[in-house]
Amino acid sequence: MSWVEHAIFWHVYPLGFxxxxxxxEPDEPVxxxxxxxxxxxxxxxxxxxxxxxxxPVFASRTHGYDTVDHLAVDPRLGDDADFDRLIGACRExxxxxxxxxxxxxxxRDFRPAAWLRRQGAEPATFEGHRALVVLDHDSEAVREHVTTVMNHWLDRGADGWRLDAAYAVPPEFWRAVLPAVRERHPEAWIVGEVIHGLxxxxxxxxxxxxxxxxxKAIWSSLNDGNLFELAWAxxxxxxxxxxxxxNHDVTRIASRLTNPAHLGHALAVLFTVAGVPSVYYGDEQAFRGVKEDRAGGDDAVRPAFPGSPAELAPFGAEVLRTHQRLIGLRRRFPWLARAETTVAHLTNRAIALRAEHDGQVVVALLNIDDAPYRFPAVEPGVRVAESSHRPDHDPYVLGAQAWTVVARTHE
Structure with a gap:
């Protein structure tokens, strides 16, 4: 397994945080x-x-996604020395x-202007946002620039890139850019933002x-009492x-869920299915926030954090412990990153998710009904690994609005 398959990210929006x-402002001090x-x-x-x-940490005009200089730290955040120190602290x-x-x-004022894609006399805009103009991805100069930028910050100690709005970039562009990046940084992890499909x-x-x-399937299936949607996804x-x-672009999970009791169910899915999990800062403290489609509509989900963890309000303690327990489970079974998950049992309000890899098995049992539920024994010889309630002697009997993770391993 590479380092990525052991990774669990804490996702921070630095300008807000x-x-x-x-x-x-022009010429503002660092x-x-x-x-x-x-x-x-x-x-x-x-x-x-x-x-x-x-x-985003690079120089921009407002929210970080309107970049003016990919090779400079945003002066509202600091300078190269601050970046290097943060990387060093992470390395330690x-x-x-x-x-x-x-x-x-x-x-819009990015230079050189010749690197922008044109629509007649005007630069092409991104999804109707006049302040955001699109780079010309057919330009060799743009390809060379992006290659230079990616390598520059990997040279400085970064481990990978999330490529914003990758879905809007012709895939051939990345095919042209990434070989030179991978040759220099073979362990770098490159993940693209896509909205629909994989x-x-x-x-x-x-x-x-x-x-x-x-x-989408996690919160929607929990809200609708339709776990068939989760199974399909x-x-x-x-x-x-x-x-x-x-994440920084969506309503917080604590605000999205109709029933707060379902937060543990959402997390049990996140930390028992394959992939690389990411926790958006504040979600682990039950922060609330609704994204709105208006100017400033992201502010509620991109808040400032206090000076230290000691200054956090106490209301998030239980949700923090739930995150810690499920992340701890993920650490005990790191093979989950590559596991194959199948649906072993399914009703509208109860689901058993069986994850298997190399003979090891973890089963996440979710009951989102207001009454207790008895699951069929889909896996013999299991033990309770984590649970939201005190399970009976039978690990397949769940209380109302409960979740349990059971495991059978080589251990």
Whole structure:
């Protein structure tokens, strides 16, 4: 297994996390806000993670996705020395770092303007956002620039890239760019953001893609009491994915779920299916926030964090412990990253997810009904590994709104 298959990321949106202003003013002095993140690295470890997934850290006009300079740290966050120090602090703790590469679109005043795709006399815009203009991915100069940028920050100590809006980039572009990156950094992990389907990964030559299909199926099936939707999505699931129940672009899982009791069910799925899990900062503390389709509509899901973990409100303690227990389970069974998950039992409100790899088996049992439920014994010789309730002697008897993970291993 490579380092990636042992990775569990804590995903941070740095501009929000550090309380940076929404807009970068011209010629503003550098403010060393990246230091704020260093004080949370031990918290990341205590959560059980070993990876830091960073949102945009490069110079931009506003939210980080309107880049003006891919080779400079955003002055609202710091400078090269701050970046190097953060990387060094991560290295000391064995934390891998995934950067956000915004290579589909840039700010309108990005230079050189010759690198922008045109629609007549005007630069082409990204999904109707006038402030975001699209790079010309047919340009050899753009390909060389992206290759240079990716290698530059990997040289500086990053371990991989999340490619923002990869779905909007012709897959042939990545096929042209990535060989030179992989030659120099063969262990770098390259994951592309896709919204629909997983086929783009192979077409573009990426290591993984974001798993939005599973994200949607998790919360939707729990809200609707229709676990057949989850079963359908798992039939299309692949280990070559970045999995999540929350990120910087979506309503927080604690706000999305109709019944708060279902948060544990969502997490039990996340940490027992294949892929590379990512926890969005604050989700482990039951933070709430609704994304809205308006100017400033992302602010609620991209908040500032306090100066230290000691300043967090106590209401999130139970959800934090649930994350720690399930991440601990994932650590005990790291083979889950490559496991094949099949649906061993299914009703509208009860599901048994059987994950197997090399003769080892983990079964996640979810009961989202208001009454207890008895599952058939889909796997003999199992023991309870984690549970949301005190199970009876029979591990296949679940209380109302309960989840349990049972395991049979070589141990």
């Amino acid at each position: 550090t309380g940076a202003p929404h807009t970068a 403010v060393h806000r990246l230091k704020h993140l260093e004080g949370w690295l031990d918290y990341l470890i205590e959560l059980g993670c070993n990876g830091l997934q960073l949102g 703790r064995g934390i891998r770092v995934l950067l956000d590469g915004v290579f589909n679109h840039v700010a 086929e783009y990964r192979e077409r573009a030559g990426l290591d993984a893609v974001t798993q939005y299909e599973l994200w 798992l039939g299309r699931h692949s280990p070559d994915t970045l999995t999540f129940v929350g």
